[in-house]
């Protein structure tokens with residue numbers, strides 16, 4: 001027998017599978033709302049001007065490409081901390097915050113998971129129901145048993161806060177709980193700040209371990225606003241892990257730009273934690289790549305570029321908001337009686353549209369409009385050229 005004879009074919013990634021099907025679709029008016037990517041009004045993935053300028057500077061500097069430190073570029077890590085905790089964070093001043101550049105948000109989650117498996121080998125990981133489709137597999141692959149806490153309430157298009165709090169309250173101390181700090185993927189539904197305070201209180205009382213995932217900072221209410229939940233938990237003195245992704249906010253998906261930040265009890269703890277985290281990184285991929293990290297670091301640490309970037313981020317955020325509004329208005333204009341007002345309130349790139357799997361099938365088969373079976377649509381893939389068609393198609397399948 002050959003060495004690999006017993007290897008079974010893994011199931012196809014459902015979203016990538018949908019993309020392939022979309023690619024093969026010959027219809028000229030097809031629309032892909034299944035993706036998790038921001039497109040501009042021309043339907044292109046933007047190259048941000050702040051990024052372009054930083055890249056030009058970098059190329060002109062013709063810098064050598066030696067190995068980076070295991071934990072990456074210092075200015076990048078500092079920039080990531082500032083985005084999370086603000087300019088003058090006392091936690092940073094006290095040396096309680098440590099950050100390592102990571103291979104996107106996914107890489108940050110993975111090195112965090114590997115680190116936690118060593119620290120808390122018997123803990124379970126709780127993720128939201130539903131959650132980003134990679135959360136469960138990633139933590140299981142790191143050796144954890146993964147459970148799901150109640151989160152989305154389809155009836156109200158809101159958060160099932162009572163169910164969530166009750167579930168969290170019965171978890172053993174030191175259970176790791178993954179939270180979407182803003183712009184929940186896939187639902188677009190976030191707890192209110194008052195609800196977050198209730199959630200944080202349970203973390204304190206029950207000694208749960210927050211692992212915040214922030215992949216859409218700047219896409220909700222704004223850069224500062226979207227970090228409010230991180231700052232709330234940090235302000236209460238909770239030790240925590242935070243995975244940041246800059247894939248969307250810098251439109252640098254392929255550069256794998258992310259960071260893992262941990263907040264510990266004191267400077268000495270941070271030093272020890274970082275030393276262990278570096279071992280995790282060293283044995284996985286040694287050190288992160290240079291290009292994306294350098295570009296992000298330049299943008300975060302150059303006032304003019306930072307200013308430009310925040311404007312470009314605001315443009316992306318506002319465009320998504322406008323698409324939400326237009327979708328709701330156009331559905332009404334097409335005579336849809338069902339209430340879609342909830343779509344305006346959702347945050348970030350996604351919307352749990354409330355469409356059933358059967359309706360999603362009809363959208364795809366009859367109209368060439370691709371969405372996820374759960375009814376998740378990427379609002380950031382709508383544009384002035386396709387939104388009329390999409391609204392009409394949805395109206396027809398309802």
Ligand code: PLP
Nearest residue numbers: 036104105106132185215245247
């Ligand atoms: N976490 C969430 C909630 C996400 O939606 C995503 C990307 O879709 C990630 C993490 C991964 O981000 P990255 O592409 O930077 O690895």
